[in-house]
Amino acid sequence: MPVEVKGGQDVRSFVRTLVEEQGSEKAELIPILHEINHELGYISDEAIQELSDRMHIPTSHIFSVATFYRMLSTEPRGRHVIQFCESAPCHVAGGRQVWQSLQKELGLEKGETSADEKWTLITTSCLGVCGIGPVIIIDHDIYGNVTPEQVPNLLKNYD
Amino acid sequence: MKAIRSMVLVSGDQVSLNHGALEVFNALQQQLAAFGLEEEITVSMVNDVNKPGLDPLVLVYPDAVIYGSVTPEDVPHLVEEHLYKGRVVAEKQISPYDLTGRIAWLSARKGTLPAEHRIVLKNVGLIDPENIDDYILHDGYEALAKVLREMTPEDTINEIKASGLRGRGGAGFPTGLKWQFVAGAKGEKKYVICNADESEPGTFKDRLVLEGDPHSIIEAMMIGAYAVGANEGFVYIRGEYRLAIHRMQKAIEQAEAYGLLGDNIFGTDFSFKLHIHAGAGAYICGEETALIESIEGNRGEPRPRPPYPTTAGLWQKPTLVNNVETLANITAIIRNGAAWYKAIGTTSSPGTKVYTILGNVNVTGLIEVPMGITLREVVSIYAKGMKDGANFKLAQTGGSSGSIIPASLQDTPMDFDSFSKAGVSLGSGALLICNEDVCVVDLAKVLLNFFRFESCGKCNPCRIGNRRSYEVLCNIAEGVGTEQDLKDLQMMADQLYQLSNCGLGQTAGSPLRDILAHFRAEVEAHIKLKVCPAGVCPMSGHRVYQID
Numbered sequence: 076m077p078v079e080v081k082g083g084q085d086v087r088s089f090v091r092t093l094v095e096e097q098g099s100e101k102a103e104l105i106p107i108l109h110e111i112n113h114e115l116g117y118i119s120d121e122a123i124q125e126l127s128d129r130m131h132i133p134t135s136h137i138f139s140v141a142t143f144y145r146m147l148s149t150e151p152r153g154r155h156v157i158q159f160c161e162s163a164p165c166h167v168a169g170g171r172q173v174w175q176s177l178q179k180e181l182g183l184e185k186g187e188t189s190a191d192e193k194w195t196l197i198t199t200s201c202l203g204v205c206g207i208g209p210v211i212i213i214d215h216d217i218y219g220n221v222t223p224e225q226v227p228n229l230l231k232n233y234d
Numbered sequence: 235m236k237a238i239r240s241m242v243l244v245s246g247d248q249v250s251l252n253h254g255a256l257e258v259f260n261a262l263q264q265q266l267a268a269f270g271l272e273e274e275i276t277v278s279m280v281n282d283v284n285k286p287g288l289d290p291l292v293l294v295y296p297d298a299v300i301y302g303s304v305t306p307e308d309v310p311h312l313v314e315e316h317l318y319k320g321r322v323v324a325e326k327q328i329s330p331y332d333l334t335g336r337i338a339w340l341s342a343r344k345g346t347l348p349a350e351h352r353i354v355l356k357n358v359g360l361i362d363p364e365n366i367d368d369y370i371l372h373d374g375y376e377a378l379a380k381v382l383r384e385m386t387p388e389d390t391i392n393e394i395k396a397s398g399l400r401g402r403g404g405a406g407f408p409t410g411l412k413w414q415f416v417a418g419a420k421g422e423k424k425y426v427i428c429n430a431d432e433s434e435p436g437t438f439k440d441r442l443v444l445e446g447d448p449h450s451i452i453e454a455m456m457i458g459a460y461a462v463g464a465n466e467g468f469v470y471i472r473g474e475y476r477l478a479i480h481r482m483q484k485a486i487e488q489a490e491a492y493g494l495l496g497d498n499i500f501g502t503d504f505s506f507k508l509h510i511h512a513g514a515g516a517y518i519c520g521e522e523t524a525l526i527e528s529i530e531g532n533r534g535e536p537r538p539r540p541p542y543p544t545t546a547g548l549w550q551k552p553t554l555v556n557n558v559e560t561l562a563n564i565t566a567i568i569r570n571g572a573a574w575y576k577a578i579g580t581t582s583s584p585g586t587k588v589y590t591i592l593g594n595v596n597v598t599g600l601i602e603v604p605m606g607i608t609l610r611e612v613v614s615i616y617a618k619g620m621k622d623g624a625n626f627k628l629a630q631t632g633g634s635s636g637s638i639i640p641a642s643l644q645d646t647p648m649d650f651d652s653f654s655k656a657g658v659s660l661g662s663g664a665l666l667i668c669n670e671d672v673c674v675v676d677l678a679k680v681l682l683n684f685f686r687f688e689s690c691g692k693c694n695p696c697r698i699g700n701r702r703s704y705e706v707l708c709n710i711a712e713g714v715g716t717e718q719d720l721k722d723l724q725m726m727a728d729q730l731y732q733l734s735n736c737g738l739g740q741t742a743g744s745p746l747r748d749i750l751a752h753f754r755a756e757v758e759a760h761i762k763l764k765v766c767p768a769g770v771c772p773m774s775g776h777r778v779y780q781i782d
């Protein structure tokens with residue numbers, strides 16, 4: 076399935092515009108990857124190829140950067156990305172039970188995307204909102220003090 | 235400008251927003267205008283006062299009255315009774331103690347928490363972070379003016395040196411000395427970086443400063459830049475901190491519009507340009523050389539040191555890297571003088587420290603107190619004791635790379651030197667308090683899982699050591715651990731420390747070392763008796779069912 080950018084633009088011209096706007100200095104690579112990831116939901120091979128041509132940076136470097144950072148993905152993701160914090164403070168606050176409930180409800184393992192492409196379930200390290208742990212982030216919505224019982228209802232908010 | 239008589243704050247965290255905080259905010263503005271009070275009463279949004287079930291909250295200063303949960307329909311009555319007639323609406327009022335410590339600053343609370351002393355968080359929760367005028371009204375940009383007009387770069391460095399300020403990013407390095415190194419380094423072009431990557435589990439103090447008082451960081455970076463001879467800077471903010479990035483961006487634009495950032499500041503020949511770089515999610519990028527690699531557009535892999543960033547940092551130029559909390563001390567030191575600062579805290583660690591309190595206690599949240607108070611004081615006074623009256627078992631200080639400390643160290647003063655003398659580290663100031671329901675093997679498993687995941691993979695001791703330690707802990711937790719595993723854990727803890735290239739690997743072994751030193755019997759019970767005394771590990775489940 077060809078990936079399309081909003082407004083009907085194709086991936087290559089979208090990438091080209093980004094590089095024109097932000098410049099082709101290597102220091103712009105990560106901010107540009109952020110934008111591509113935001114727009115497409117992930118960083119496709121085509122985007123990497125176009126970036127390499129425009130910024131004169133080897134594809135291997137771009138790929139190695141894109142796979143290094145947690146907020147960037149080189150794999151397509153579901154419509155909604157669920158991030159579950161698995162660090163110690165959330166764990167001690169009852170995170171383990173919430174994780175079990177989340178897995179049961181979605182039928183997904185760590186890192187998996189559901190067959191209908193609705194959900195991607197990923198775990199993450201501390202998100203800096205431990206004061207209200209256990210914490211789940213769905214897309215950009217932060218949910219704190221989550222209990223295992225609340226999980227099904229939380230998921231109902233998304234379609 | 236007319237005198238402000240009262241300030242009204244609406245909780246603006248995500249949960250409150252979902253529950254209509256914005257509508258309440260709009261209704262307040264409308265009603266205040268209807269009563270002609272808009273000039274003397276300000277309304278703004280604050281974060282991190284989220285109290286589930288009672289949000290959105292409305293806080294009225296200086297009375298320190300909190301209302302919750304407030305609907306737009308409640309607003310006319312609240313405005314007429316409280317803000318117009320001065321009568322507190324008792325039926326909507328809630329106790330500040332319900333707020334589990336997240337509340338920024340309330341006079342009522344200050345009275346019961348005598349030792350809380352705010353320097354770093356002076357403005358947080360009190361001023362509108364999106365309004366530069368509000369910052370200026372609270373002494374903002376005064377320290378910068380003082381430095382540029384009355385002090386030479388050398389004076390400035392000497393003042394910071396004399397204050398005894400030590401870095402709050404984890405290592406406690408003397409800040410003035412670091413400034414002096416960068417000032418003394420050769421090179422026309424120099425940089426200043428604010429390390430706002432903050433990804434240490436349990437730590438969110440820097441986020442609150444960035445969200446609540448962004449101008450204080452800009453001002454401090456400029457003072458640092460003037461002192462070391464830099465004219466360009468970066469704030470490296472963790473990518474997930476969207477609100478902090480937004481507030482900082484806005485603050486930079488406002489400062490530029492006022493001529494407080496840019497060329498020839500205050501008519502002097504000092505110029506400064508500030509950029510934001512959003513992180514893309516990697517704990518290791520908090521390590522200063524990895525952070526620099528990341529700004530340059532690379533994988534965040536630490537460089538070998540030396541050379542240190544003070545001589546060869548960003549694009550190989552001398553670079554000053556300071557943590558957010560470190561910087562948040564600077565303006566107060568300049569305004570009030572080094573002697574004032576030195577009088578707070580302990581002799582070798584002056585000033586205050588911000589702690590985030592988490593875990594099995596009654597009140598979790600954030601405090602700023604003078605250096606040198608003890609863990610016992612924190613738990614009993616600020617955290618209001620252990621939850622459900624359970625017993626204190628251990629605390630982890632300083633996030634995942636900090637130390638696991640047993641009850642016997644509860645009375646050690648929390649300052650850099652007392653802690654390092656006791657063989658433990660203060661780190662970022664996160665305090666995770668655990669009761670007896672927490673199993674040390676399970677805790678260590680979670681911590682090593684973190685390091686296994688966050689290792690940048692560049693050097694073998696760390697990449698392999700963390701993975702292997704995690705696997706061994708999993709075996710122990712599942713009841714198939716052997717005595718050899720115990721020896722292996724000890725060896726891996728030591729080798730991680732000795733052979734790793736950077737601080738991540740070097741500290742990854744500390745949870746292992748600490749549980750073996752302080753809780754060895756509990757680990758041995760898993761191996762020899764196949765029992766998890768806390769009843770947490772998978773094998774303990776099997777055991778219980780067998781007995782049934």
Ligand SMILES: Cc1cc2nc3c(=O)[nH]c(=O)nc-3n(C[C@H](O)[C@H](O)[C@H](O)COP(=O)(O)O)c2cc1C
Pocket residue numbers: 400401402403404405406407409412429430431432433434517518519520521522523555556557558560561736737738
């Ligand atoms: C793995 C690792 C992660 C770190 N993360 C942070 C961080 O998130 N924020 C921070 O200020 N310092 C962090 N540091 C410490 C920095 O390398 C550096 O010492 C600090 O920013 C210096 O600032 P200071 O002197 O003001 O403390 C980290 C260090 C290591 C080894």
Ligand code: SF4
Pocket residue numbers: 518535536688689690691692693694696697734735736737738739740
């Ligand atoms: S110690 Fe770990 S994080 Fe540090 S450079 Fe080596 S592999 Fe990377």
Ligand code: FES
Pocket residue numbers: 160161162163164165166200201202203204205206208210435436437
């Ligand atoms: S530990 Fe989960 S958000 Fe910090």
